[in-house]
Amino acid sequence: MSGKWAAAVLSLAVLAPCAVRAQTPPPIPAEEISVEKALKPGPNVFVTTGSWGGAGAIYVFSADDLAYKGDYSTGMQPQFALSPGADTGVVASAFPKRIMYGPVEAIIQKFDVSTLKTQQEATILPKFAQVSPQQGQIQVSSDGSRALVQNATPATSVTVVDLKSGKVTAEVPIPGCWQINLAPDGAHFSSLCGDGSILTVRLGADGKAAGQARSKPIFDVEKDPLFAQSQRVDGDLMFVSYGGVFYRISDKGDTAQLVDTYAFAKAIPGEWTPGGYAIMGYSAPYGIMFVAMHPGARDGGHKDGSEEIWAVDLAHKTVLYRSAAKGLTQIAVSQGKVPLIFGVASHGGGLFRFEVDPTAKFAAKLTHQIALRDAAAVTVR
Amino acid sequence: MTNFFSRVGKQLDDILVSGARSSARRFGRRSALAKLGGFLVGGAVVATLPFDRGFAATGEKPAPIDDDKTCDYWRYCALDGNLCTTSGGSKTSCPVGAEASQVSWVGTCHNPGDKRDYLVSYYDCCGKTPYSGAQFCLHSKGERPGYSMGLHNDINWCMANANKGYHCTVAIVLGVAE
Numbered sequence: 383m384s385g386k387w388a389a390a391v392l393s394l395a396v397l398a399p400c401a402v403r404a405q406t407p408p409p410i411p412a413e414e415i416s417v418e419k420a421l422k423p424g425p426n427v428f429v430t431t432g433s434w435g436g437a438g439a440i441y442v443f444s445a446d447d448l449a450y451k452g453d454y455s456t457g458m459q460p461q462f463a464l465s466p467g468a469d470t471g472v473v474a475s476a477f478p479k480r481i482m483y484g485p486v487e488a489i490i491q492k493f494d495v496s497t498l499k500t501q502q503e504a505t506i507l508p509k510f511a512q513v514s515p516q517q518g519q520i521q522v523s524s525d526g527s528r529a530l531v532q533n534a535t536p537a538t539s540v541t542v543v544d545l546k547s548g549k550v551t552a553e554v555p556i557p558g559c560w561q562i563n564l565a566p567d568g569a570h571f572s573s574l575c576g577d578g579s580i581l582t583v584r585l586g587a588d589g590k591a592a593g594q595a596r597s598k599p600i601f602d603v604e605k606d607p608l609f610a611q612s613q614r615v616d617g618d619l620m621f622v623s624y625g626g627v628f629y630r631i632s633d634k635g636d637t638a639q640l641v642d643t644y645a646f647a648k649a650i651p652g653e654w655t656p657g658g659y660a661i662m663g664y665s666a667p668y669g670i671m672f673v674a675m676h677p678g679a680r681d682g683g684h685k686d687g688s689e690e691i692w693a694v695d696l697a698h699k700t701v702l703y704r705s706a707a708k709g710l711t712q713i714a715v716s717q718g719k720v721p722l723i724f725g726v727a728s729h730g731g732g733l734f735r736f737e738v739d740p741t742a743k744f745a746a747k748l749t750h751q752i753a754l755r756d757a758a759a760v761t762v763r
Numbered sequence: 764m765t766n767f768f769s770r771v772g773k774q775l776d777d778i779l780v781s782g783a784r785s786s787a788r789r790f791g792r793r794s795a796l797a798k799l800g801g802f803l804v805g806g807a808v809v810a811t812l813p814f815d816r817g818f819a820a821t822g823e824k825p826a827p828i829d830d831d832k833t834c835d836y837w838r839y840c841a842l843d844g845n846l847c848t849t850s851g852g853s854k855t856s857c858p859v860g861a862e863a864s865q866v867s868w869v870g871t872c873h874n875p876g877d878k879r880d881y882l883v884s885y886y887d888c889c890g891k892t893p894y895s896g897a898q899f900c901l902h903s904k905g906e907r908p909g910y911s912m913g914l915h916n917d918i919n920w921c922m923a924n925a926n927k928g929y930h931c932t933v934a935i936v937l938g939v940a941e
Contacts, residue, residue: 434919434929435892459919483890512919513909534922536866536912560909603911610908653789659917682840683903729858729901753881 388566392446420452420496425716427724429733429758430462430515435482438475438515441754442495445722445762448735448750454498456491459512461519465526468763469495472545474520474531486510490520490529490543504548507541509533513662515759516712517593517611518561519659523568528589530562530571540571542589551589556581561610563619565633572619572633574610578603580631580638595637601629609656609684613664613671615696622662622673624684626655628696645677646694646701655679660759663715663723670744672723674710682743687711687729693744704747705746710734712761726757733757799901829876832931834900838883841870843916845897856933857888861930864889865923868913870905871940880940886933887919890926893938897931 417722425445432438438460439453457475464471470492477487488510494500511534513519519532527546533553535537538560542552559573559581570584578599586592601608601623608621618641619631623750626647647654654675658663674688679727687709693702709732710725721738725745733754736746830836831854832846838854839846851858864887872883907914921927 476927478927482892482930483926485925486927509922511909512922513917516917534909534912534918534921536922538909538912558912560912565834574908574910576907576912603907607907610910673784682817682902682906684906685901685903755805 385629409616418452421498422449425635426451426468426762427714427733427735427755428462428464428761429754430460430473430761431754431756432459432515432758433756434458440471440473441757443733443752444500444710445716445724445735448733448752452498454491454493457489460515461531462515462759462761463520463529464495464761464763465521465522466524466763470501470526471495472520472522472526474506474510474529476508476510488531490531490545492545501732502545502548504543504545504550506531506543506550507533507553509535509539510541511538512664514604514659517759518563521564522560523564523570524566525568528568528585530564532560532562540573540583545591552585552591553696554583554585554591554594556583561612563612563633566614570633572631572638574601574608574621576603580633582633582636582638584636586674593636595651597638597640600631600638600640609659609661611660611662614660615664615666615671620662620664620671620696622656623678624655626673626675627673644696644699646673646692646699650701652677654690654692655683655689657684658711658713659685659728660712660714661688664711665715665721665738665744666717667719668721668740668744669695670702670721671696672713672715672721672738672746674707674713674725675704685711685729687727688725691723691725691746692747693738703743705736705743707734707736707748712759714760716762722762724760724762726754726760728758731755731757733760766920771782774891806915814880832898834898834902837872837874837876838881838934838936839900840872840902841868841883841906841914841916842885842934843901843903843906844885844887845930847931847933848896849896849898849927850888850931852931852933857886857933858891858931861888861891862924863887863933864920866920867935868916868920869937870902870914872904884935884937885916885920886935887921888930888933889921889924890928891930892928893930915939 427445430612436454442451457477460475486508489502506561511532529543540554559575564571572582580597584592585592606623606625612619621629628644630641663672671694676689691707710726711728713725716722723736724735735750867886
């Protein structure tokens with residue numbers, strides 16, 4: 383070894399420990415616990431999860447990538463409604479005193495979405511229907527002043543709540559009828575009935591029933607019953623039948639009227655049929671109804687998960703596109719320039735996000751999915 | 764499904780006249796969802812889902828005639844819930860300490876053993892925590908939304924009891940469906 387190399391080796395031997403010491407970061411300073419003050423910014427998608435043995439929740443995810451943001455805690459079998467601006471949530475649920483036994487207290491909770499903090503609680507009738515989370519069990523007027531909640535004993539009725547005072551203003555019997563389809567102004571609601579008719583109830587300014595009228599039978603409960611979910615299409619109510627027929631109903635007058643029907647699945651081979659719980663999502667800007675569909679129609683198959691999502695042009699009565707979408711039981715559609723479809727697979731436990739291409743016949747492409755046990759209902763604006 | 768509702772209605776009328784199972788006229792109940800409580804499994808993107816009780820319940824195996832601990836047992840054709848046969852009870856009895864629901868819903872199921880259709884009333888057993896090891900089943904033959912409450916299986920049929928906690932479900936033959 384030359385003198386030069388010997389000096390280099392010696393230098394490394396002496397300096398190496400110093401270099402290691404120089405690269406060691408300073409110790410982590412003492413920390414303090416804190417609480418996130420608000421949800422991370424950006425659009426949200428809400429998933430309602432129910433429970434038959436404890437607390438339920440409203441989970442909040444990013445509508446961009448399904449990243450989890452937080453949740454709002456509820457009682458059993460929460461029924462969720464979101465304000466038009468997506469900034470306030472209203473949820474009804476049951477709180478049994480001893481969880482599995484004893485008297486039930488049912489309440490409405492109103493919460494701020496950005497902070498997930500309770501703004502208001504109101505006690506409602508304990509006969510609140512304990513069903514799996516789904517659309518139409520609670521509805522809130524567009525101005526946020528009035529909430530309606532479905533009851534069952536099993537006799538059916540609707541609790542009307544003034545959200546300004548937090549008081550129940552009325553219990554409206556709707557014998558033989560089910561689900562609340564509230565007009566945007568909160569002045570009347572319509573419900574499907576077991577004889578195929580539709581009951582329309584008008585509410586006064588005092589929140590009490592001011593009159594009601596039942597239509598003639600509009601659908602056949604035995605041969606082709608309607609799913610209870612509806613979508614608003616240009617002010618009308620749109621339902622879909624087990625067999626894949628759209629029923630467009632006007633609820634503007636005192637008595638509901640059938641406007642039109644459209645058997646959109648009839649001409650397509652494979653005995654395709656809708657399936658799930660809330661299986662329609664409407665894109666108002668484009669006039670497209672998305673429907674969760676599966677083949678091989680059978681008695682008892684109306685809750686089967688989807689194989690495809692169909693994009694149906696309501697104005698031209700045309701099925702524009704059929705996109706692969708496996709296992710979905712509830713869907714919701716955003717109202718932006720690029721419609722997003724969110725779906726939950728309640729039979730399997732998952733949340734899914736699809737992007738729709740309006741330039742390609744409204745084809746839907748899966749972009750994200752997460753496992754989410756007991757995901758029941760999905761809501762988006 | 765031909766004349767299904769008229770058959771059910773007649774059967775129920777007969778039952779009411781005879782005084783048997785008078786609560787069957789008020790039928791109904793809950794969904795496939797979340798009976799055992801909900802929680803987030805994870806935030807990560809996954810290729811497959813962790814479990815699929817609903818689809819497992821509607822599997823493609825041939826229906827066994829006698830095994831009342833499986834979802835394919837013939838009486839369960841419109842049952843949505845936990846089997847009491849796997850919760851400490853039987854197909855006609857609630858487990859110890861539970862109470863029978865005061866109201867129930869109905870289905871019409873075909874018994875391959877004698878090739879007859881039977882009217883079956885599904886009662887929930889109430890007031891106790893669901894057993895996590897119970898067999899969950901989802902069948903919805905002839906099921907309807909809540910506007911036909913007596914055929915509805917998405918609701919908690921302990922609703923008329925003082926103790927409303929859902930535990931499990933039994934399937935009781937009411938008679939031959941004519």
